[in-house]
Amino acid sequence: MTQRYLLGFDVGSSSVKASLVNADNGKCVSSAFFPEKEAPIMAAKAGWAEQEPESWWKYAKQSLQKIMADAQVKGDEIVAIGISYQMHGLVCVDNNLKPLRPAIIWCDSRAVPYGERAFSELGSNQCLAHLLNSPGNFTAAKLAWVKENEPELFEKIYKIMLPGDYLAMRLSGTVNTTVSGLSEGMFWDFKENSIAKFLLDYYGISESLIPDIKPTFSEQCVVSKEAAEELGLKAGTPITYRGGDQPNNALSLNVFEPGEIAATAGTSGVVYGVLGEVGYDTKSRVNTFAHVNHSADATRLGVLLCINGTGILNAWMHRNVTFDMGYAEMNDLAAQATIGSDGVCIMPFGNGAERVLENKELGCSIHGLNFNKHTRAHIVRAAQEGIVFSFCYGMEIMREMGMDIKKIHAGKANMFLSPLFRNTLAGVSGATIELYETDGSVGAAKGAGMGAGIYSDHNDAFSTLEKLQVIEPDSAHRDEYLAAYTHWKQVMEKQL
Template sequence: MLLLGIDIGTSSIKVAVVDATTQKCIASCHYPEDTETPIIAPEIGWAEQSPEAWWQHAQHAIVKLNGSGVYDPRDIGAIGIAYQMHGLVLVDKAKNVLRNAIIWCDSRAVEIGDSAFEALGKDIILKKLLNSPSNFTAAKLAWVKAHEPAIYEKIYKVMLPGDFIALRLTGEITTSVSALSEGIFWDFQTNRISEVLMDHFGFDHDLIPTINPLFGIHGLVSNEIAGVLGLKPGIPVSYKAGDQPNNALSLNVLNPGEVAATAGTSGVIYGVSDSMVYDDKSRINTFAHVNYLADDPRVGVLLCINGTGILNRWVKEQFGQGLDYPSMNAVAAEVAVGSDGLRIMPFGNGAERMLENKLLGAQILNLDLNKHNRAHMFRACQEGIAFAFRYGLDIMRANGMSPNVIRASKSNLFLSELFVEIFVNVTGVPIELYENDGSVGAALGAGIGAAFFGSPKEAFATIKPLKTVIPSGSICYEKIYQQWLDLLNKQLI
């Protein structure tokens, strides 16, 4: 049997087909191919995308892959979906989209979420929800209720991005405990939708879709859509998860103490715990992991940096004309450690939760017009991103999450040998690099949900690291990091 994985990213949609027997990816592609999906920003700090554009891009990618001739699309037996977390998608009773999705890096609801946090009592909310409502999905819905009442009145169901793609494939609207926890709708003490939060915001419980197991049937591909995509009708959508829990799954990070990382548009460190971990300031966040059960809890403790790959892309666009990413990395590697004093703060993509939802903006500091050139900019960008990871990892360590090794897919910034070297030496933690990515993880998740695999362990029986990179000990970044940290702390006063 073949398994289809769909990864709804911020920049593009990636799809992969995996042979369930060998657990190997046999074909993959992404769409758009030559550009990136734009983020719509009607106001500073806002971020939106069109759900229908996601769906159109997903269809293009699937049709392209199915037309590759590498496999028979009729052999695909299950579909899994990974998606950008925390987005808000609203549909009416006819299942039409009511407005653009308010996506993960949008900051408009911070004040609403923080106000609810204060009003309901921080201690109570952290014990129940494990997070402040902050600018997560529930707070974004409250923003729509307050500022767009005509739209709010038409809402039939509230969804996360992956729920919407499953709707378009199957006609069914479902969600999961993991999805609801990332939206800050889930009460971990009572193991149900949070009455406290729903009552505070005045939300009707009917807005929440049917809750299904994350590994389970979320609908069957309709006859109409099967015809468009070249698939068999009735294929189950048997897995849906946010991109970071799914990335952890793709790296076989399922047990307490195991840790995954990504460095795409945003940067994330995601560790698994069996304790209801929360940060008093909600700088890191805790959600139900893919294998969460009420009687056997597994939660993901997540550090998110909004501005990582998006900063690297911006630097390339502004200063790297004529260079691809490998060439840019090679130019950066010619500059000495520390970039001759040039420092970059990578915080230009919305409010940063690890900075207590401050909206600092990206900053270039200590720029010397007589000394620095684009090579310094390239290196300082990657150093600044790695320093932000170290800052967040120290918060995780203070909350009991101290990884001995971090697993990552060899993709995005982790394709850069320079970035990997900086990362391991700044954090002091080895990195294991793997071939799997989010779309492959979603495909294997579909195999678990469709019961082709007896367990997640069986689905990842063949996974092995491509490479392990350990701190060299010969390059000391600590002094440089402390200089960067001093500059950041001055901004946070």
């Protein structure tokens, strides 16, 4: 019997990862990423961040060649392709489908004034009711910056794309996108269920620049003869899924239904929950996009909470406070202090302005430190608790929007390797935490299997997802966790 494989790409800002998944048993047979050192990000001016779109193609090609050689898989054994990608980027191409300029990627902040002006002049009610967000620093505002600052180049634009759309275009020669992708760029009007014409009109941007729209799970395009020859794939292989990195992370953790939550806690942290009705935060402290399974008939919105100061604070503690021990020893040290760190509070906001705090930049600070009784165990514990408490502060906003948070899905990595972090998060939120072995490119491959009809639904696609650990809330210490969180929140809110 001929083996069937699914190919997933994950286009990040540091690398492009590729994975091959056996379509029949759901197991990943090979993964690789390029470059092995972080991909360069160009910053010609402060606050700018750009990458060459063609570099993503080069890295995807290198990753694919490695996994196909390692797994001894032939191009005609790959039956579908899925793509995950860094969100909110802007790629502009001419009518020959060649990039006109480097991509303006997610962490580029030059377009902030363009989004803020639109929010003010169009009105918060109009923007929130239709876009579910402020236009902010998202893709539409970035395009408005290009129009005003590079007018000659703007006139040459044939289509604009997100990073995942660009990789799909290089594979197929066809330009298209998804509703989920358009929503993350502020191009989708949820009230009208169509392209956000009012925002395009405000910016003076033609709707013709928006690519054709395809369902997230569908045959969006197929591998071209030229790309097949270059990559060693079979011409006509369908591309059947694409999603931004945070919706795709949720997909990878089998998070599809209202109330389900996906969390990550690397350098920065993300809580991404699914909402079953149209809703938004009036202060735009969290962002709302179309989830991968959103449709006009079944509302599935992804509510995205991002905390900049997460693992970066823990790493700072490791370098500067517990430099004589590894992370596991550091976690053991923190566990020597009691819940609430005996009154020590740390604000984890030392990695820039925090959207959850209405873009205020509070910085990291330590409160309640007593030189006669506190040790570094209290400081290390207070750092981890501060990270958890910032998550819970954002989750309160998500609950106000109508989200019933009972279960949190996460990969067993980064901060979720710390028992103290996990137990505190479960203790304060009251939610059960389930830890999985997961990966964005593997998720994209399984998304491709759903789009190609190989899997009947998401539960079928992720039936082999390995659950590594379950953490239940500690009801015996619930009051102590809540008291510690309440104290932290009171200290934090005095600084706002």
